[in-house]
Amino acid sequence: MKEIKAPTNMVWILGRTYCTGTPEDYRAVHKLMDQYSLVPLSSYGKPYSPPGGTVDPKIDMKTAVREQVHAMSAEAYFSLLAKLMADNPPAKADAPIVERMAKLGIAAGKPFEIAKLDRAAAQALTAAPKAAVARIMGHFKDAGSLVNGWTFTTRAGVYGTEYLQRALVTAIGLGANRPQDAVYPTGEVDADGKKFDGANKYVLRFAKGQTPPVDGFWSLTMYDANYFFVDNPLNKYTVSPRNDLKFNDDGSLDIYIQNESPGKDKKANWLPAPKGPFVLMMRLYWPREKAPSIIDGSWKLPGVRLVK
Numbered sequence: 001m002k003e004i005k006a007p008t009n010m011v012w013i014l015g016r017t018y019c020t021g022t023p024e025d026y027r028a029v030h031k032l033m034d035q036y037s038l039v040p041l042s043s044y045g046k047p048y049s050p051p052g053g054t055v056d057p058k059i060d061m062k063t064a065v066r067e068q069v070h071a072m073s074a075e076a077y078f079s080l081l082a083k084l085m086a087d088n089p090p091a092k093a094d095a096p097i098v099e100r101m102a103k104l105g106i107a108a109g110k111p112f113e114i115a116k117l118d119r120a121a122a123q124a125l126t127a128a129p130k131a132a133v134a135r136i137m138g139h140f141k142d143a144g145s146l147v148n149g150w151t152f153t154t155r156a157g158v159y160g161t162e163y164l165q166r167a168l169v170t171a172i173g174l175g176a177n178r179p180q181d182a183v184y185p186t187g188e189v190d191a192d193g194k195k196f197d198g199a200n201k202y203v204l205r206f207a208k209g210q211t212p213p214v215d216g217f218w219s220l221t222m223y224d225a226n227y228f229f230v231d232n233p234l235n236k237y238t239v240s241p242r243n244d245l246k247f248n249d250d251g252s253l254d255i256y257i258q259n260e261s262p263g264k265d266k267k268a269n270w271l272p273a274p275k276g277p278f279v280l281m282m283r284l285y286w287p288r289e290k291a292p293s294i295i296d297g298s299w300k301l302p303g304v305r306l307v308k
Contacts, residue, residue, distance in 0.1 A: 012174075013038075018217060070129070075114040082107060082111065085107075086108045089108065093160060093161050096161075132167075148301060149193065152282075153179075154179040156169055156178065157179070172227050180289065180295070184282065184284075187280040187304060188279050191303025196279065196304075197276065198278060201306070203304070203305050205252055205255075205305065207302075213294070214287050216285030217285055219240035219282070220238060220283075222279075224276075224278055225279060238271070243269070245268055246265070258273055258307075
């Protein structure tokens with residue numbers, strides 16, 4: 001047994017088990033996943049039945065979390081922050097910003113009352129959410145490296161006091177692995193710097209032997225402009241080696257990104273796009289750390305080309 005200390009009281013666990021997508025492998029994976037268990041340490045190795053849960057009807061389970069946060073007033077937002085800070089105390093490195101927040105009445109476990117602030121401070125905090133969202137999303141272009149139209153970072157998973165970096169990752173992905181575990185190149189523009197649009201047809205070509213260098217696996221996922229999946233007739237949201245991709249005669253690999261089918265012979269390599277704006281995200285799990293590697297820049301993801 002290996003003990004892993006969580007820095008906070010609130011923990012998020014994501015378990016991933018790779019599957020090739022075949023019925024045989026699904027059975028093997030399900031057999032493995034059936035062995036997973038989550039129990040209190042005091043019940044480890046013993047029969048355990050989890051306590052019955054309750055559903056709070058006041059919690060909105062349908063509206064996207066991002067939209068719920070955007071709809072919160074500054075007072076509601078900072079009140080929730082103060083409440084969460086009581087059970088999830090800030091790290092020592094956060095002391096300076098915690099001290100600054102305390103001057104505004106934002107302190108762990110204490111209700112935040114904007115009415116107690118002077119008029120100028122209250123007005124500034126009321127206007128803060130809109131300005132903050134604009135600054136957070138505007139940080140996208142500075143969040144990492146920009147290579148061939150792809151933005152990616154090797155500064156994820158561990159942030160220290162880089163609050164803007166952490167806020168952006170939270171806004172578009174909830175959380176992120178360390179680069180040694182995964183890198184997520186994200187593209188909003190093609191190789192010529194023009195915004196993606198489903199009215200066009202695109203191709204992502206990997207030269208022979210130049211597919212993403214990973215020890216896990218890689219995938220390319222389609223999102224709409226708000227970073228949500230795009231419905232399509234194939235119910236297909238991603239392209240990866242699990243799709244039995246077809247390589248060209250010269251060993252290169254083409255991924256077709258468009259709204260309409262590129263043809264039956266290219267179907268495995270097709271990532272359906274919406275009719276309007278979209279965003280692409282690559283996932284490189286367990287990227288190699290020795291050259292060629294995206295981590296040290298010795299491997300570069302090619303740009304997505306417009307088909308003319």
